[in-house]
C-alpha cells in the first residue's frame with residue numbers, strides 16, 4: 731500500500747512554451763486518491779497540463795501545487811508514464827523497475843524484492859532479464875506501470891499510456907491498471923484522447939475543449955464529445 735494520495739492543484743495557471751500560451755487561467759483540483767482523466771483533441775494541451783503537474787514545465791502565470799506546496803521540479807512522489815520510450819533501453823526489465831527504488835535509496839535486497847513483486851503483478855514474471863527492445867508494446871507498458879508503482883508514488887501521471895496499443899492489448903492494460911490501482915492510494919491523472927477510455931477509467935473527467943477547461947462529473951459520451 732502506498733502512502734496517501736497527493737492533492738494536486740492548478741491555481742490560475744498559464745502554461746506554454748517560449749512566448750506562446752497553450753492554456754491560460756487553469757483552475758483545477760485533483761482530490762487525493764481519485765482517477766482524474768483529462769480528455770481533449772490533439773494539440774489541446776493535455777501533455778502540457780501533465781508536464782506542469784510533473785514539474786517538468788513551470789507555469790508562466792499562477793501556480794501548480796502538490797499538497798499545498800508549490801511544484802518546482804520533478805519528484806519521485808509524482809511518477810510519470812509515457813506513451814512510449816519511457817524505459818531506459820540499456821537496462822533490463824528488472825533494472826528499469828528498480829530505478830525509482832534506487833532514487834529513494836532503498837537497500838539493494840529490498841529493491842530486488844519489490845521489483846520482483848511488481849514485475850509479477852503486471853504479469854511479466856520470467857521476463858526480468860529481458861531488454862525493452864525484446865518486448866512487445868503492451869509488455870513495455872506493463873514494465874512502465876510496474877516501475878511507476880514500485881516507487882510507491884503518491885501520484886501517477888499518465889500521458890496516453892495505451893495510445894499506441896492495439897484494441898485488445900489496450901483493453902487488457904485498462905483492466906490491469908484498474909486492478910493494480912485498487913491496492914494503492916495514489917492520485918492518478920490520466921491523459922487520453924479516447925472518450926471511451928475516459929469513461930471507463932475516470933472517477934472524474936476534465937475536457938480540454940473549445941471553451942477551455944471543463945470538469946464533467948457523471949457526463950455521458952455525448953456530453954463529452956460535444957465539449958471537444
Ligand SMILES: Nc1ncnc2c1ncn2[C@@H]1O[C@H](COP(=O)(O)OP(=O)(O)OP(=O)(O)O)[C@@H](O)[C@H]1O
Pocket residue numbers: 747752770771772773774775776777778779923
Ligand atoms: N516543447 C514544445 N515546444 C513548443 N511548443 C510545444 C511543445 N510541446 C507542445 N507544444 C505545443 O503546445 C500545444 C499543446 O501541445 P500538447 O502536447 O500539450 O497537446 P496534446 O493535447 O497533448 O496533444 P496530443 O494529443 O497530440 O499529444 C501544441 O500546439 C503544441 O504544438
